Amino acid sequence: xxxxxxxxxxxxxxxxxxxxxxxxxxxxxxxxxxxxxxxxxxxxxxxxxxxxxxxxxxxxxxxxxxxxxxxxxxxxxxxxxxxxxxxxxxxxxxxxxxxxxxxxxxxxxxxxxxxxxxxxxxxxxxxxxxxxxxxxxxxxxxxxxxxxxxxxxxxxxxxxxxxxxxxxxxxxxxxxxxxxxxxxxxxxxxxxxxxxxxxxxxxxxxxxxxxxxxxxxxxxxxxxxxxxxxxxxxxxxxxxxxxxxxxxxxxxxxxxxxxxxxxxxxxxxxxxxxxxxxxxxxxxxxxxxxxxxxxxxxxxxxxxxxxxxxxxxxxxxxxxxxxxxxxxxxxxxxxxxxxxxxxxxxxxxxxxxxxxxxxxxxxxxxxxxxxxxxxxxxxxxxxxxxxxxxxxxxxxxxxxxxxxxxxxxxxxxxxxxxxxxxxxxxxxxxxxxxxxxxxxxxxxxxxxxxxxxxxxxxxxxxxxxxxxxxxxxxxxxxxxxxxxxxxxxxxxxxxxxxxxxxxxxxxxxx
Numbered sequence: 001x002x003x004x005x006x007x008x009x010x011x012x013x014x015x016x017x018x019x020x021x022x023x024x025x026x027x028x029x030x031x032x033x034x035x036x037x038x039x040x041x042x043x044x045x046x047x048x049x050x051x052x053x054x055x056x057x058x059x060x061x062x063x064x065x066x067x068x069x070x071x072x073x074x075x076x077x078x079x080x081x082x083x084x085x086x087x088x089x090x091x092x093x094x095x096x097x098x099x100x101x102x103x104x105x106x107x108x109x110x111x112x113x114x115x116x117x118x119x120x121x122x123x124x125x126x127x128x129x130x131x132x133x134x135x136x137x138x139x140x141x142x143x144x145x146x147x148x149x150x151x152x153x154x155x156x157x158x159x160x161x162x163x164x165x166x167x168x169x170x171x172x173x174x175x176x177x178x179x180x181x182x183x184x185x186x187x188x189x190x191x192x193x194x195x196x197x198x199x200x201x202x203x204x205x206x207x208x209x210x211x212x213x214x215x216x217x218x219x220x221x222x223x224x225x226x227x228x229x230x231x232x233x234x235x236x237x238x239x240x241x242x243x244x245x246x247x248x249x250x251x252x253x254x255x256x257x258x259x260x261x262x263x264x265x266x267x268x269x270x271x272x273x274x275x276x277x278x279x280x281x282x283x284x285x286x287x288x289x290x291x292x293x294x295x296x297x298x299x300x301x302x303x304x305x306x307x308x309x310x311x312x313x314x315x316x317x318x319x320x321x322x323x324x325x326x327x328x329x330x331x332x333x334x335x336x337x338x339x340x341x342x343x344x345x346x347x348x349x350x351x352x353x354x355x356x357x358x359x360x361x362x363x364x365x366x367x368x369x370x371x372x373x374x375x376x377x378x379x380x381x382x383x384x385x386x387x388x389x390x391x392x393x394x395x396x397x398x399x400x401x402x403x404x405x406x407x408x409x410x411x412x413x414x415x416x417x418x419x420x421x422x423x424x425x426x427x428x429x430x431x432x433x434x435x436x437x438x439x440x441x442x443x444x445x446x447x448x449x450x451x452x453x454x455x456x457x458x459x460x461x462x463x464x465x466x467x468x469x470x471x472x473x474x475x476x477x478x479x480x481x482x483x484x485x486x487x488x489x490x491x492x493x494x495x496x497x498x499x500x501x502x503x504x505x506x507x508x509x510x
Contacts, residue, residue: 004192004196005046005047005048005049006029006030006032006048006049006192007024007030007031007048007049007051007182007186007188008031008032008046008048008050008051008052008077009021009031009032009034009052009054010034010036010038010051010053010054010068010085011034011035011036011054012036012055012056012066012088013036013054013056013057013058013066014055014056014057014082014083014084015466016054016055016165016167016168016466017054017055018033018363018466019167019168019464020033020052020054020082020167020178021033022365022368023175024178025197026175027175027178027179027182027190028190028191028192029049029182029183029188029192032046033363036053036054036056036066037066040072043073043076047077048076048077049078049186049187049188050077050079050080050181050182050185050186051073051077051078051080052079052080052081052082052085053068053070053079053081053082053084053085053088054082054083054085055082055084055085055128055165056085057084058084059097059099059131060088060091060097060131061091061097061098061131067091067092068092069092070088070089070092070093070159071092071093074158074159077186078159078160079158079159080161080162080181081160081162082161082162082166083127083128083162083164083165086133086162086163087129087131087132087133089159089161090133090135090137090154090161094137095133095136095137096133096134096135097131097132097133098131098132098134099130100132100150102148102150104128104146104148104163105127105129106126106127106128107124107125107127108124108148108152109124109125109146109147110122110144110146110147110152110153110164111145112143112144112153113142113143114143117179117180117184118173118176118177118179118180119173119176120172123172123173124172125164125166125170125171125172125174126164126165126168126170126174127163127164128165132150132151133151133154133163134151139156139157140155140156140159140161141154141155141156142154143155144162146164150163151163152164160181160185162177166178169463169467194371194372194375195375197375198231198372198375198376201231201235201361202231202234202235204360205232205235205358206235206236208316209236209316209358212313213240213314214240214241214242214312214314214315214316215232215240215241215314215315215316215317215318216242216304216307216308216314216316216317216355217232217241217243217318217319218244218246218300218304218319219243219245219259219268220320220388220390221245221255221259221388222320222385222390223320223366223369223373223382223383223387224320224321224322224361224366224369224387225318225319225320226263226320226378227320227361227370227373227376227378227383228318228319228320228358228360229241229263229268229270229318230376230378231360231372232358232360233267233268234376238267239269240312241268241318242271242307242309242312242314243263243268243269243271244270244271244272244273244303244304244307245259245260245263245270245271245273246272246275246303247272247273247274247275247276248275248276248299248300248392249275249276249277249279249280250279250296250391250392250394250401250406251392251393252388252393252410252414252417253410253411253413253414256272256274262382266378271307273303275299275303278299278302278303280401282295282296282298283295283296283394283400284400286400286401287399287400289510292391292395292401293391293395293510296390296391296394300390304317304355314355315355315356316355316356316357316358317355317357317358318358318359318360319357319358320359320369321359321361321362322361322362322364322365322465365464365465365466366387366464366465367463367464370383370384384427386431387430387465389508393406393409393410393413395508395509396409396413396433396434396436396508397409397435397436398437398509399438404491405436407491408455408489408490408491409434409435409436409455411488411489412434412436412455412485413433413434415484415488415489416433416434416485417432419480419481420459423477425471425473425477428461428471429459429460430460430461430462430463430468431459431460431462431507432457432459432460432471433458433459434455434456434457434458435455435456435498435509436453436455437453437455437456438453439453439454440452441453441454441494442493443493443494445486445493451493452492452493452494453491453492453493453494454492454494454495454496455485455494455495455496456495456496456497456498456509457481457496457497457498458497458509459471460501460502460507462502462507467501467503468502469501469502470498470499470500470501473497478497481495482495
């Protein structure tokens with residue numbers, strides 16, 4: 001564990017597994033995520049303070065479900081089972097789990113039979129399960145029950161199991177419970193600090209890249225790739241880190257020129273490349289979002305490979321891939337999680353490429369990357385920008401991407417963002433953007449009939465990008481934005497506002 005003693009989290013396929021690690025890191029407990037079948041000898045060698053079993057989509061009693069001998073884990077360190085993890089604990093240690101006709105999804109309330117440090121005896125929690133523990137294993141006691149009467153927590157001298165998800169923000173005092181497990185139950189010291197994270201990432205980069213190889217960094221203009229470029233530059237030196245900022249024709253208004261200058265101002269070794277024609281050619285005729293992402297990923301790699309200089313031993317491509325990108329695209333740690341969509345720099349990369357990948361922040365969330373950037377000395381203006389996807393405006397044009405569609409969404413986006421700044425709303429919002437829909441409606445402008453497209457506004461609040469809620473604008477603000485867009489952006493006859501949270505939707509439309 002990179003010389004750090006902490007917690008091992010075994011991934012059984014939950015979309016929320018990384019949140020467990022994040023909560024622990026936020027409270028200064030080092031943690032690592034590994035597949036549910038991670039080698040026992042490696043676990044022993046790490047000497048963890050505790051082991052956490054994540055949730056997952058399976059039923060422990062069904063054939064093919066991911067199983068693990070909890071008894072052998074308990075011989076190494078105290079164990080906490082969350083949701084599926086609690087059911088696995090009961091199933092393998094002599095208890096009983098079965099399907100329930102009374103499933104528990106969303107908010108619930110549990111009652112504790114005794115006081116737990118920092119946790120009220122009546123606690124509001126977030127649950128997501130259809131199976132329940134109907135019989136605790138020998139040596140365990142049920143110490144909390146849900147509103148529906150199901151066991152919500154059980155404990156032995158060496159283990160904890162909870163049926164709810166303490167890692168999600170919806171669970172009140174969930175972090176207090178995790179702190180109780182880590183600090184009180186496992187006796188772990190909270191000594192994992194920001195500088196340790198920087199040092200660990202730098203150590204990983206040096207180990208992966210070595211002392212001679214050079215790295216090319218694909219800059220997108222967003223926070224993630226900017227932080228990665230800065231981290232690599234401070235770790236390897238500017239002479240070994242060659243940054244390329246590509247104008248793919250899919251950026252926001254004036255973004256290419258402004259961001260390129262900003263990169264030079266912070267001391268990056270950066271070159272601007274205009275590849276608009278290559279990207280537009282690759283996207284021509286494509287409407288399926290997966291095909292668009294893969295085409296963009298392919299052209300990015302082609303552009304980067306063209307920029308390889310024989311003067312330098314460039315062997316690696318640095319990218320700002322984050323965990324939310326990865327968890328939606330692939331099973332990150334080998335667990336049985338489901339793919340939601342590919343990302344141009346994750347599932348969208350071509351199978352054959354000439355460069356190895358360096359993705360030092362792929363286990364971090366957006367807010368953690370911003371904190372890392374602050375630790376590295378990047379300006380607040382750069383770190384405070386809303387997330388912007390690598391595929392850019394291509395996934396904000398639903399259907400085929402054309403120069404005209406890009407013009408419309410680019411101009412509308414500039415108006416929307418400027419209004420957010422003008423009204424002091426920009427920093428209250430996680431991400432805001434416009435989406436051009438492949439729908440035309442009848443309008444009336446200048447006493448004449450129009451038949452133009454529909455544009456959707458999207459603005460959400462979030463802390464990590466894994467869950468999000470739509471922002472509650474005033475009607476007056478929406479009226480002002482809608483009026484300015486329909487008056488100034490030719491081609492838009494109707495403006496709507498997306499009021500869908502994540503889940504069930506994703507933040508981006510594609």
